[in-house]
Amino acid sequence: MTLRTSLYQKHVDLKAKIVDFAGWDMPVQYTSVKDETLAVRKKVGVFDVSHMGEFFAEGPDAIKFIDSLVTNDIASAAMGKAIYSPLCRENGTVVDDLIVYKLAEQKLLICVNASNIQKDFEWMNAHAGKYDVRFTNKSEHYSLLALQGPESEGILKKFIPNLPSLEYYSVWESGQTIIARTGYTGEDGFEIFGSHEYIGKLWDQLIAAGVTPCGLASRDVLRLEVCYPLYGHELNDEITPLDAALAWTVKLNKTSFIGKTALTDYKPKYKLVKLLVEKAIPREGYHVVDENDGVIGVVTSGTMSVVLNQGVAFARISSDKFSKGQNYFIDIRQKKYPATLVTKPFVQGGHK
Amino acid sequence: MSTQIPKNLKYTKEHEWILIEGDTATVGITDFAQSALGDIVFCETPEVGTELAQGKTFGVVESIKSVSDLYSPVSGTVIEKNSDVEGSPEKINSNAYESWLIKVKVKNPGEISQLMTAEAYDQFCQTSA
Incomplete structure (x- = not known):
């Protein structure tokens, strides 16, 4: 069975070429990989990355729990920051690479690769027992957009007027919507986590405002140009x-x-x-x-x-x-x- | 997908077009192929004098994200290659039927009858699309 994001029909309507990615029917390109890549480098593009996983760690030990699992330093990072980190086994091999968002003292969001959602959740959850933490997989409840490119901030502010000024790799939570100044393209940009309904509406607004819809092919070119690793390629279960x-x-x-x-x-x-x-x-x-x-x-x-x-x-x-x-x-x-x-x-x- | 399929050409299942003039076969990739590939950024074809065997690979066209082998539609000798297209492979996207890749001196004319007509290729594209 192939999975589809909440935006699937919108991609079909935009005549995207759809391919299977980690079990998901995803848009690989809409018009041209070249044009989509350049839109992000020079103007602004938007990616549906709703296939990625969202876990939440909540409770008094939330920070301690996640800090004990990942190799990067979560505990020392300032509140409101996003931190990239590998997640390793005892022998040092990589289960996945992920981003931890410090939403509050007792609440962290962890965003993981689509292909590893189940593996990661089982691995992390198996270690939750000794902590005072509620660890949940909310992947099915969230859609996720990556709005990327130098014009991202200006466009996003049009539709989210109360968006605070965010530093690179920091995050803001407003109800179910979580907005971070992160991405995987090397350009300025935002990742917006929200309900399927909210994200569907925002996607339509962004497209209507002239933002270029971008597929996974341009996303891969963009991340490789700026040398960001990708699980399954630079990282896997066998290496550290x-x-x-x-x-x-x-x-x-x-x-x-x-x-x-x-x-x-x-x-x-x-x-x-x-x-x-x-x-x-x-x-x-x-x-x-x-x-x-x-x-x-x-x-x-x-x-x-x-x-x-x-x-x-x-x-x-x-x-x-x-x-x-x-x-x-x-x-x-x-x-x-x-x-x-x-x-x-x-x-x-x-x-x- | 709507694509152009000129009537005067022959075609293969690997989405190459062939123009037969006497014992010379001019070979390129079809509009369907260029559209499926997307932005073509690299093209490699054999040197003049290379012997080709029908059905064997003779070069590649690459888009940003993929590599596609080129299969020789007929056996024969390469008598000309299109350096212009090799240097600017995006021309294949702009006009697939003007952007020929190689010209081959056909060794065995009997092989030509194995190639698809425009009608047959149109049918083939519709069933494989």
Whole structure:
């Protein structure tokens, strides 16, 4: 059975191309991946990401509970902040990556990947017993829009006049509606969680105001251009955050969290690198090879960058085959294409 | 999906069009194919002189998010390639039937009769759409 978001019919009416994504019938593009990507970089676009999961942790131990589960520091973050974090097992492998929204002292919202809702909820809920916390999966009750691009704030204020001025990665709650200045495109923007009815109405208003509806394909290009990892590609059940360039999200100075012991002594098996390819397009699964044609790694995500008009990729390189200053090539249809290692994101997003 | 299907061309199930002139086959991808692919950003075709076998892959067209193999509609030798389209693959989106990819000197004329007519291809697109 395929699942559909509350906005499904609106996507069909807009003549979106619909594909299966993690069991959901989702719009992959409406008109053109290129136009949708550029709308977000230069103006404003809106994504239906209602397939993502929403969990709530409420009660006196809400913060303590979530802080014990994730590798990033939730306890020390200011109230009203949003925090990106991996969620790990005892052995350090990644269950999922998620965003924790500190709504109140006793109330956190956790937004997780659609493909991992059940796995995450079972894992997290299994650890709730020793805390004074009510942990619930409200995914079915929420729809979620990501309004992204430099013109986001101006547009959103038209329809939500009482929207307070929010810092990047912070959140505001008003009744069932939760608005955060977050997103996964590298641009300024907002994610709006709300009832199906509220979100349906807001979607219509945004589209009528000229906001470009954007599908999952442009979303993937946007996140890859600014080098954000995606679960199932850069992250999976077999590797740790330290294998995926996420050391900055693992706060080993925290008193305790699941996976801390394993991650403290962990020697990464892999190094996640960013590669630019000038004359071809790297794709997931292509081999990364060295000068002697030895396979040293694999592309985890690859696309043509709309902004650069060049091939861009994340690649997972075996640590024992990684050396500074080496030359990289990507094997594309039995041809070796030189790839340039870069340290900064391919594209600099304009987020606040 | 409404697409153009010129009557004077032949077609394959892999959504290529073929213009037959004497023993030369000019090959491109159809309007249906370009529309399904979306923004085409890369195109790779073989060098002149390459021997092609019917049904085997001879190159690729890539959109931002996907790779599609090109299958040779006939056996033969590549006698010309369209460097212009290879350099500006978005031309395939603008006009699929003017943006030919390669010209092939047909080795076995009998293979031409295996290609679909415009009517048959139209039917094929409707059932596979």
